[in-house]
Amino acid sequence: MVSDFFYPNFGGVENHIYLLSQCLIKLGHKVVVLTHAYGNRSGVRYMTGGLKVYYVPWKPFLMQNTLPTFYGTLPIIRTILIREQISLVHGHQAFSTLCHEALMHARTMGYKVVFTDHSLYGFADVGSIHMNKDCHQKRLVYRKGADLLVEVIPEVCRMYPNVRFIVGGDGPKRVRLEEMREKHSLQDRVEMLGAVPHAQVRSVLISGHIFLNSSLTEAFCIAILEAASCGLLTVSTRVGGVPEVLPDDMIVLAEPDPTDMVQAIKKAISILPMIDPQDMHNRMKKLYDWHDVAKRTEIVYDRALKCSNQSLLERLSRYLACGAWAGKLFCLVMIIDFLLWRLLQLWKPAEDIEVVPDIVLSHDEDRGISQDFQAFNKDHSLR
Amino acid sequence: MVESCISNKIYSYKHECKWPNSEAADVHNIIVRKSRSKGFLVFFSALLILANVILLFLIKDKSIAVVFWSFIWDVLIVKLLLRKPVEKESVVVMPALGVQLETHYVSGKIIRRFVPIDKILKPVLLECVTPVTCYWSLSLIIQEEAELMLVFKELRPPVKMLVPIWKALCAATGSEGSLNTFTDDGPCC
Numbered sequence A: 001m002v003s004d005f006f007y008p009n010f011g012g013v014e015n016h017i018y019l020l021s022q023c024l025i026k027l028g029h030k031v032v033v034l035t036h037a038y039g040n041r042s043g044v045r046y047m048t049g050g051l052k053v054y055y056v057p058w059k060p061f062l063m064q065n066t067l068p069t070f071y072g073t074l075p076i077i078r079t080i081l082i083r084e085q086i087s088l089v090h091g092h093q094a095f096s097t098l099c100h101e102a103l104m105h106a107r108t109m110g111y112k113v114v115f116t117d118h119s120l121y122g123f124a125d126v127g128s129i130h131m132n133k134d135c136h137q138k139r140l141v142y143r144k145g146a147d148l149l150v151e152v153i154p155e156v157c158r159m160y161p162n163v164r165f166i167v168g169g170d171g172p173k174r175v176r177l178e179e180m181r182e183k184h185s186l187q188d189r190v191e192m193l194g195a196v197p198h199a200q201v202r203s204v205l206i207s208g209h210i211f212l213n214s215s216l217t218e219a220f221c222i223a224i225l226e227a228a229s230c231g232l233l234t235v236s237t238r239v240g241g242v243p244e245v246l247p248d249d250m251i252v253l254a255e256p257d258p259t260d261m262v263q264a265i266k267k268a269i270s271i272l273p274m275i276d277p278q279d280m281h282n283r284m285k286k287l288y289d290w291h292d293v294a295k296r297t298e299i300v301y302d303r304a305l306k307c308s309n310q311s312l313l314e315r316l317s318r319y320l321a322c323g324a325w326a327g328k329l330f331c332l333v334m335i336i337d338f339l340l341w342r343l344l345q346l347w348k349p350a351e352d353i354e355v356v357p358d359i360v361l362s363h364d365e366d367r368g369i370s371q372d373f374q375a376f377n378k379d380h381s382l383r
Numbered sequence B: 001m002v003e004s005c006i007s008n009k010i011y012s013y014k015h016e017c018k019w020p021n022s023e024a025a026d027v028h029n030i031i032v033r034k035s036r037s038k039g040f041l042v043f044f045s046a047l048l049i050l051a052n053v054i055l056l057f058l059i060k061d062k063s064i065a066v067v068f069w070s071f072i073w074d075v076l077i078v079k080l081l082l083r084k085p086v087e088k089e090s091v092v093v094m095p096a097l098g099v100q101l102e103t104h105y106v107s108g109k110i111i112r113r114f115v116p117i118d119k120i121l122k123p124v125l126l127e128c129v130t131p132v133t134c135y136w137s138l139s140l141i142i143q144e145e146a147e148l149m150l151v152f153k154e155l156r157p158p159v160k161m162l163v164p165i166w167k168a169l170c171a172a173t174g175s176e177g178s179l180n181t182f183t184d185d186g187p188c189c
Helices: A012-026 A074-083 A097-108 A146-159 A174-183 A198-205 A222-229 A258-274 A277-287 A290-306 A312-320 A326-347 A373-380 B036-060 B064-081 B159-173
Strands: A032-036 A043-047 A051-056 A060-062 A088-092 A112-116 A165-168 A190-194 A210-213 A233-237 A251-254 B002-007 B011-018 B025-032 B086-094 B098-105 B110-116 B120-129 B134-142
Touching (some): A012 A051, A012 A088, A043 B120, A074 A326, A088 A097, A097 A112, A097 A326, A112 A290, A146 A165, A146 A174, A165 A198, A174 A190, A198 A222, A210 A222, A210 A258, B036 B064, B086 B159, B134 B159
Parallel strands (some): A165 A190, A210 A233, A233 A251
Antiparallel strands (some): A043 A051, B002 B011, B011 B025, B098 B110, B120 B134
16 A cells, blocks of 8 residues: 555544555455654664565655655665565555655556555536645534634524534634634533544544534545444535445535525434434444455455456556656656666565564464565575 | 685675684684776777867867867776775674774775674675665664664665675674564554
8 A cells, every 4th residue: 555644643544544454455455554663763674464564764845745746766675565566556545646656666667556645626616626625534624614614603503592513523624713702792501522533532422413414525525424433313404425435315415505504403413303313323333344445445456357468558558648758757757767677677676675573473462473584594594 | 715606796795704713713714806807998989088188179170178188088987987995794703802993905904893792783685776776785783873884885785785785793692683674554443
């Protein structure tokens, strides 16, 4: 798995990579994650289940992205792919430069690749580019529509005297919400919790009845899934992939406009008595499951592995078709990549790169993992 | 008495047992093998550059200073690229006393570092990641020291040569050979 976004960063992409990797390990695959170094966290680390993470010491230059050098990451990626005996490279997130470079080098070296886009790009929509900004989960930032909340909350508090709001999370827009609270004297009606650790999110959610999501852009929105699992009725803006996440009876959708949102909240409050939280939870349990996601991803991997090997000329002819000038530029970039790869093969042949022995989990998995050098030694002990 | 020997293109590993009837000392050597092709390549390219400059001087009437500086530059490049000061690095394991780490240079200089046995907490095999490559290294965790002590300071032998040395160090220091080499870093969810 390659991405600029991984632990210790928190977010949708990071969680996706981690949980998918864990489920794939349980299905018997070997998973290695490649990301850039975060501060002091550089080198090899191991996570639960023997998930190996390479924190490559390339400094991020903008919003957690490594500096795009086109060919700079070729040596380290080649070394890692050979030493870990990788068969398929899975890149995550359109914003990640490391991901794109890794996929390019992997294709040059003949590996099969899979790409998951976690943004709203879709490759056809240019307009959404302006809206996509890098954020943390439950963050009070422009993309998450904190400005919408500032309009909606006072109106709802005025209409319904017994409605209280609990706001969890932190970010640049928190100040605006605080100001709104002061302005309308809603200190006893609006509770600001600040940043909520992930382990405590559930206990915060179950104290409520309706979950309000005011995002202006959202590819998927795991937050509303979490809310539905806790038995909350969701009110959300009709943006991106949100309408496809929950069944129609668990969500009330609205346009990203204060008036429409207030109407939606009104509707939600009226249908609230008919909601059974336990029933909602049971339904959600069956709808979404990371093991199911892993199995579906495995099917995609199998299809990718079955694709035929393409020679350099075949690939270049595909790039040429991208455009009059763009096609030629892409071809040039790929030819240089190919030549650099050949040069690397002469400088440091693949036989000189040692294969890493496989991790063997000890019986006490809580205490750590052991590396079975006994088996390794038998193959390579004497010449 | 040579007990075992492993070699590859760059290094060769020799395990010797001094005074085989007692367990006084165990010597593990990593010796750098001389490479002829690299030397030939460097000399040839230096010669090519010099010939080029001399030709320029003779045909295009460039000043002799250019030839002179180019010659100096060539000598510096050759010295830099062919500089192989390290002949071998050794680890002498004395079970009751400690571990002596030696670096033998081609010039005859020997640098020795001794670590008493009770100061060694654990020998560890780690993977080091640089911006361009990834390699194994053998280090010692020393009591009351924040930094790890590298067993091989100058050389980067392959892991198949490091494993027997690591096992010997584990046996001498009494640490368990294969458990708890890595710690668990999980997210807080």
